[in-house]
Amino acid sequence: MKKYILITLAFSVFACAPKLKSNIETKLEPLPKGTLIVVLEQTDNQDIEGQLIGEVSAKDNGFSVNCGYYQNINNLKEVARNSGANLVKITQEKQPSKWSSCFRIWGKIYKVDDPKVYETKIEWSDKRRLVWSDFKGTPDTEAHPNTLAITNSGFGIESSFNPFKASEIIVHNTFNTFKSWGIPEHMNDYVLRHEQIHFDITEIFTRKLRKTLFDNNLTSKDITRAKALFESTFQEYKLFQERYDADTQKGEKKDTQEKWEAIVEIELAKYDAYKT
Incomplete structure (x- = not known):
């Protein structure tokens, strides 16, 4: 029985979802579902004219699943939308390693007048x-x-x-x-x-x-x-x-x-x- 419990606990730890964190400086109403949320890569040097809403991250402390780059980008877009932001600027990235199966991403979120102006993809x-x-x-x-x-x-x-x-x-x-x-x-x-x-x-x-x-x-x-x-x-x-x-x-x-x-x-x- 103890062995079964340990296996279950290990599975729960290693198969967790990515951890999404946010530090919101300005609280706005969530944007409607389907709203365009633009993501700018770390190397994108476009000047952003808008209101800084806060900082966000998608990471983990172990071996999560379904947390590749594309998946975590979508996770951060949803955090931004719920915070009233329509642009995510990536500030740091870390690829999966022996310590983490996730593609970890940090960024800042903004509310801009027209996100299409910044759209690259x-x-x-x-x-x-x-x-x-x-x-x-x-x-x-x-x-x-x-x-x-x-x-x-x-x-x-x-x-x-x-x-x-x-x-x-x-x-x-x-x-x-x-x-x-x-x-x-x-x-x-x-x-x-x-x-x-x-x-x-x-x-x-x-x-x-x-x-x-x-x-x-x-x-x-x-x-x-x-x-x-x-x-x-x-x-x-x-x-x-x-x-x-x-x-x-x-x-x-x-x-x-x-x-x-x-x-x-x-x-x-x-x-x-x-x-x-």
């Missing part, structure tokens, strides 16, 4: 379509001649590691605002539609990979196999994106563009169960 959502103000990069016509716009997006996987308990493998995607651009005189609705489809294709393959991992019941203990499946899915994704541009001649063939929009809509619906 956008995750796909059916509630938000791209607009030209999301394309913040400087056009590089030398590297990309005869190109009206560039959408820089992709997807990846991550998981925290715990030797005592398996954790979930997270699949997420990103549109990089400062690496995406458009030629000002060609920033019209039609070109924007073409670029939106590029991002929609990213979401399709994000969902396909989630389905593959789910169908194979893969967790953090199967990360090597998961990486192999990611690589094969990503190669398929690149070919699909290239075929889209080739078939539509980068959007110039309007009839083919409309056909691709229909194809993408069908594919998104096909994997609807795997959207976040």
